[in-house]
Amino acid sequence: MAAPDPIAAAMGVRGCLRAVSSYSSPQVVVVRNGHLGTAYRALQLLVLLYFTGYVFIIQKGYQEREMGPESSIITKVKGVTQSPSKVWDVGEYVAPPEGGSTFSILTRVDISPAQAMETCPEGRAVANATCSSDQDCVPRDTDTSGHGERTGRCVPQAGGTGKSCEVLAWCPVDGDSISESLAEMASQFTVLIKNNIHFPRFGFSKGNIQASESGYLKSCMFNTTSALYCPIFKLGFLVEQAGEDFAELAEKGGVIGVIISWNCNLDLPDAECNPHYSFRRLDPKGALASQGYNYRFAKYYNWNGTRSRVLIKAYGIRVDVIVHGQAGKFSLIPTIITLATALTSVGLGSFVCDWILLCCMDKEQRYSSRKFEQVSPGCRCG
Amino acid sequence: MAAPDPIAAAMGVRGCLRAVSSYSSPQVVVVRNGHLGTAYRALQLLVLLYFTGYVFIIQKGYQEREMGPESSIITKVKGVTQSPSKVWDVGEYVAPPEGGSTFSILTRVDISPAQAMETCPEGRAVANATCSSDQDCVPRDTDTSGHGERTGRCVPQAGGTGKSCEVLAWCPVDGDSISESLAEMASQFTVLIKNNIHFPRFGFSKGNIQASESGYLKSCMFNTTSALYCPIFKLGFLVEQAGEDFAELAEKGGVIGVIISWNCNLDLPDAECNPHYSFRRLDPKGALASQGYNYRFAKYYNWNGTRSRVLIKAYGIRVDVIVHGQAGKFSLIPTIITLATALTSVGLGSFVCDWILLCCMDKEQRYSSRKFEQVSPGCRCG
Amino acid sequence: MAAPDPIAAAMGVRGCLRAVSSYSSPQVVVVRNGHLGTAYRALQLLVLLYFTGYVFIIQKGYQEREMGPESSIITKVKGVTQSPSKVWDVGEYVAPPEGGSTFSILTRVDISPAQAMETCPEGRAVANATCSSDQDCVPRDTDTSGHGERTGRCVPQAGGTGKSCEVLAWCPVDGDSISESLAEMASQFTVLIKNNIHFPRFGFSKGNIQASESGYLKSCMFNTTSALYCPIFKLGFLVEQAGEDFAELAEKGGVIGVIISWNCNLDLPDAECNPHYSFRRLDPKGALASQGYNYRFAKYYNWNGTRSRVLIKAYGIRVDVIVHGQAGKFSLIPTIITLATALTSVGLGSFVCDWILLCCMDKEQRYSSRKFEQVSPGCRCG
Helix, strand or coil: CCCCCHHHHHHHCCCCCCCHHHCEEECEEEEECCCHHHHHHHHHHHHHHHHHHHHHCCCCEEEEECCCCEEEEEEEECCCEEEEEECCCHHHHCCCCCEEEEEEEEEEEEEEEEEECCCCCCCCCCCCCECCCCCHHHCCECCCCCCCEEEEEEECCCCCCCCCEEEEEEEECCHEEEEEHHHHCCCCCEEEEEEEEECCCCCEEEECCCCCCCHHHHHHHCCCCCCCCEEEEHHHHHHHHHHHHHHHHHHEEEEEEEEEEEEEEECCCCCCCCEEEEEEEECCCCCCCCCCCCCEEEEEEEEEEEEEEEEEEEEEEEEECCCCCCEEEEEEHHHHHHHHHHHHHHHHHHHHHHHHHHHHCCCCCCHHHHHEEECCCCCCCC | CCCCCCHHHCCCHHHHHHHHHHHEEEEEEECHHHHHEEEEEEEHHHHHHHHHHHHHHHHCCCEEEEEEEEEEEEEEEEECCCCCCCCCCHHEEEECCCCEEEECCCCCEEEEEEEEEEEEECCCCCCCCCCCCCCCCCCEEEECCCCCCEEEEECCCCCCEEEEEEEEEEEHHHCEEEEEEHHHCCCCCCEEECCCEEEEEEEEEEECCCCCCHHHHHHCCCCCCHHHHCCEEEHHHHHCCCCCHHHHHHCCEEEEEEEEEEEEECCCCHHCEEEEEEEEEEECCCCCCCCEEEEEEEEEEECCCCCEEEEEEEEEEEEEEEEEEEEECCCCCHHHHHHHHHHHHHCCHHHHHHHHHHHHCCCCCCCHHHHEEECCCCCCCC | CCCCCCCHHHHHHHHHHHCCCCCEEECCEEEEEEHHHHHHHHHHHHHHHHCCCCCCCHHHCEEEEEEEEEEEEEEEEEEEEEECCCCHHHHHHHECCCCCCEEEEEEEEEEEEEEEEEEEEECCCCCCEEEHHHHHHHCCEEEECCCCEEEEEEEEEECCCCCCEEEEEEECCCCCCCCEEEHHHHHCCEEEEEEEEEEEECCEEEECCCCCCCCHHHHHCCCCEECCCHHHHHHHHHHCCCCCCCCHHHHCCCCEEEEEEEECCCCCHHHHCEEEEEEEEEECCCCCCCCEEEEEEEEEEEEECEEEEEEEEEEEEEEEEEEEEEEEEECCHHHHHHHHHHHHHHHCHHHHHHHHHHHHHHHCCHHHHEEEECCCCCCCCC
C-alpha cells in the first residue's frame, strides 16, 4: 500500500523535489525459523502455481474476452416419408417452414378431417359435457376445455350410447380423429444447420461450414473427427446422441437441443477456433404430467361451398439450436491486472506465518518486540 | 506484498537453504492513540462486516456461479370463444401454433372477406390516391402505403363519393373490412408454460412442473403460495398482474412478458431452487405513435374457380416468455480469492489512519521519524 | 495487510482496551536515490492515471452495471410489389407474419403450381433416379433427396428423353417450377422496428420511438442525425448499410442483422441514453457451399374435388433484430472496491523499485541491512 508520505511532503517545491528524489519501501523483519520458512515458501509456491497454472494457463487471465457472439442460424431439413393417407415432404412436416433456429419435425398426427362450423354433441372427454336432459346444459355457457358455446340442448353422443350437451363449434369435435405415424422414414431425415458467428470487439467471424468444393454438402455427413465442418445430421443421430429412444420420442414428441459452442483463442491461428457440438433432450422426459411435445393447427378448404378445415394435432421432435461462444485475445490491461493481483497475493504468506508465530511460538515476545515498535505521538516518552 | 529478498538470496544452494529457513514479515509501528485506534478498529470492523455480510452472505462470494442456463419452453393455450361470424378455438386464434416461447392470442380481427387479384379503386386512406381525372394517376406507379400498381385510370371510390386511382391489387382493398372482437371469453383462456432449465457446469436440471399424479395439471391453477409448480395461467391473470386493463389491451393489442427467474443455491437441497414469476407489459403503452400490436395474414380459398384470400388484420396479446437464471455452488478457488481480498482490504485501515496522523496530528514528527527510516544507498552517511 | 497483533492482543478486557487504544501501521524505509525516486513516482503516476483515466472515466468503475435488458421487438413491413403472375402485399411476402424479431421478406419464388398426391417420374436432379427398366427401381425405396416412395416402375421423364423411377409423391415434382422475382419494388419496402427495453435492477425503461405527434411515424424515415427516434428503414437501406448488393442478395437470399445497442449511463439525464444501430450481413456470403437463404412452404387448395397444393421455394432477405444493452448507475460498493484496488495497486511501485535496488544497486548491503532486520525467535542471540 502507498504510504501517505508524498502527501505530507509534497508541499512546496522543496517537498516536491524530495518526493521525486526518494522512494519508500516497507521495512521487513526476517524471521530465522526452519519450519515457518518452509511453510512460508510453500505458501508462496502454491500462490504462484495457482496464478501461473490456473489463472494464466487455464483461465487465460492475460486475455481480453468477449462472450455471446452475434450468431445467425439457417436450418434446412431434407427427406420424405409416407403415412397411410399421404406423402409427407419438407413442405408438409417442417413447421415453421422458415428455417430458423427452432423448428419442429412432425412424427405423428391426429387428423380431424372435415370440420365445419355447426352444432354437434360435445366430446366425451370434456368435463360436465354428459347430460340427461336439456336442463343440464346451460345455453351460451362455455367450458375452458370444451369446443364451443353450448346451445342448451342435450343430444345423443356421436358414436356412443350416452348424451352430451350440444355445442356450436368446429364439428365434429376432435374426439374421434385418425392417428397416423410419420416415423417410418423420419430417423433418416437430414438436418443441415448453418451457423455463422461474429465477435464484434475482435472483428472475428467464422462459420461451421468449410467446403473445398461446391458440391461438398451434397455428399457429406457430420462426424466429430473427419467431418467437423459438415453440419448435416441425421435426425436419428441427433436423438441417439441425446440419449433418447427414437420410436418413443416420435410417439410422444419432445425437444432436442443442439448446442454449438465456440471457444476461441484468437492468439492462435483461426484454424484452432472450432465449433463443438453437444446434444441434449431439453424437455423433462420422466414427467408424470404433460409429457412430450404436441400442438394443434388447422388447414382450410372450401368444401362444396362451405368453408371447412382439417384440424391436426401434431406430435413432433422440436429441434432448438443454441449457440454459446467466447473469444479471448491478449491484451495489456488484463495482463497487468492479473500480474498485480498475483504479486499482491504472494504477500499473503507473511500473514499466515505471522499468525502462527505470534499465537503459538513467540513465548518470549522476542519476535513481536522487533515486529511491533511502540510510538505515542503527543507525549515525549517513546 | 512479497519482498524481493528471495530473488536476491536465492543464488546458489546456500541462498536456497537460507530462503527456506526464514521468512519475512513487514515491520510495524504500533501507534498509541485512543482516537486513531478506535477509528482504525472501526474501519477494520466495517471492512469485515462488508465482506462477511455483503460479499459472503448476500453475494455468496464462496460460490462458483453459472449464468444463463440452457432453457426450453413449451406453451399450450386452451379455451374457445365466439365472434359474430365464427367459433374460435386454439387452432384459430393462436399464432404461430407451434407452442414456442413467443406466441400471440388474437383478440380482435379486421376481416377483408373475399379478395381476389383484379383492378379496383385504391383505398381512401392512401396518400395521393384521390384523383379527378386519369392524368392524376401515373400508370405502373406504386405507393409504399398503397395496395398495388396503378393502372392509370381514375375510377369512382368503392362506397364513397369521390374518385380514386385504380390499382391492380387484392381487391377490394382492406379499407372496408369487418371488425370482430374475440375478447368475450379471451380472459378465461388458460396458458400452460412448461419450462425446463439445465446448468451444464453443475449438471443440474429442473422443471417448473412437479406433479404427484398424472392428472394434476388438468385441475390446478397457478398460485404463488399453494400452486407454484402448476404453471397454468388465465390470460386475464397475466394481464392483470402486468398492471394492464384487459379490455383496452384486447382492443389495441400488446406484448405481455412472463419472466421466469431461477436463482439457485445448489449448496442447499434441490427443493430450495424454485422458479419466480413476474409479469410486465413489454411494449410502451402510453406511446403517441404506433401503439399496440397487430399484424396481417391471409388465408386462401379456391372460390368458384378463382383463387381468393381472406386478409385478416389481427390485434392480439403477444406473450413473450423470458427465462433468467443463475446457479451457485461452493468452490475452493472463489472462496480463497474472496478471503485473500478481504484480508488485503482490512489493511486499508492503516492507510486512512496514517493519513490523518501525518497530516493533522504529528506536529513534532515523533511518529514519522519512527515510521520512516531514511537510507541513502551509495553514500556512507546513513 | 492486517497485522495479526489484534488476535494476540485481544485476550481479556485489557487486551481489548489496548487493541482499541492503538493502531498499527507498516514501518517504511525511505530510500534517498534520485533515479529510483523518479521511477517510483512515475510508476505511481502511471497506476493513478490508469485508475482515474481507464477504470474510473472510461470503464466507469464507480457504477453498478446491468447487462442484457428485457427487450421486446415488434416489426411491421409495408409495401407492395408485383411479379408476372401476382400482386404481393404484406400478407403474401412476409413470413412469419406475426411481426417478431426475425422475419423474412420474399424476394424470389420458384412456384410448383398444382401438385397433387399421385404417381409420377422422379426428378432428374435426384441421385439414382434414372433407370432403364423396372429392375432398377426397388419398390418402397425412398431416397433422402427424393420426393417420395418408389413404386418399382420405370417411366419416361416428364419433359425429357430418358426414363426415371416412378414415385408416389406430390406430383409433378418440383423440378420444372416457374421462377418469379419480387425484387422490383422490394428495396422500397419499409421496415418499422419497435423496440422497448427495461432494466429491472434500475427500473429504467426506454423505447426507440419518440413522437411529438401521433402522425409522426407516417412521414418520417430513419436518419442517424436528425431522425434517430424514427426506426423506419427502407429494405434497400438496410442492405446497403450492411455493405451488400441488393440485386444479388434478392436473387440468392441472405440474412441481414439489425443490431440495436443501448449503452446507458443512468447518472446522466434519460435523454443521453440513446439506441445505436448497426447493420451486418450475418450469413457467410463468400461460401462455396450452400449459399444464401431459402426455404420451402406449401399452400393448399381444393382443386376440382382433389386436394392440391402450391409448393413455393422462397428466396428471401431474413432480418434478424438483435438487441444488446447495458446500463450503469453510481453505487457505493463498486466505488469503494475500485478505490481500494487503486490504493493497493499504487504500492506496487515499491515492489519494482526494491527489485531494482536489491538486484543491481545495493552493493554494500547498506539498504538491505536497513530493510531487513534479522530475528530468530527461540534463541537469545538476535
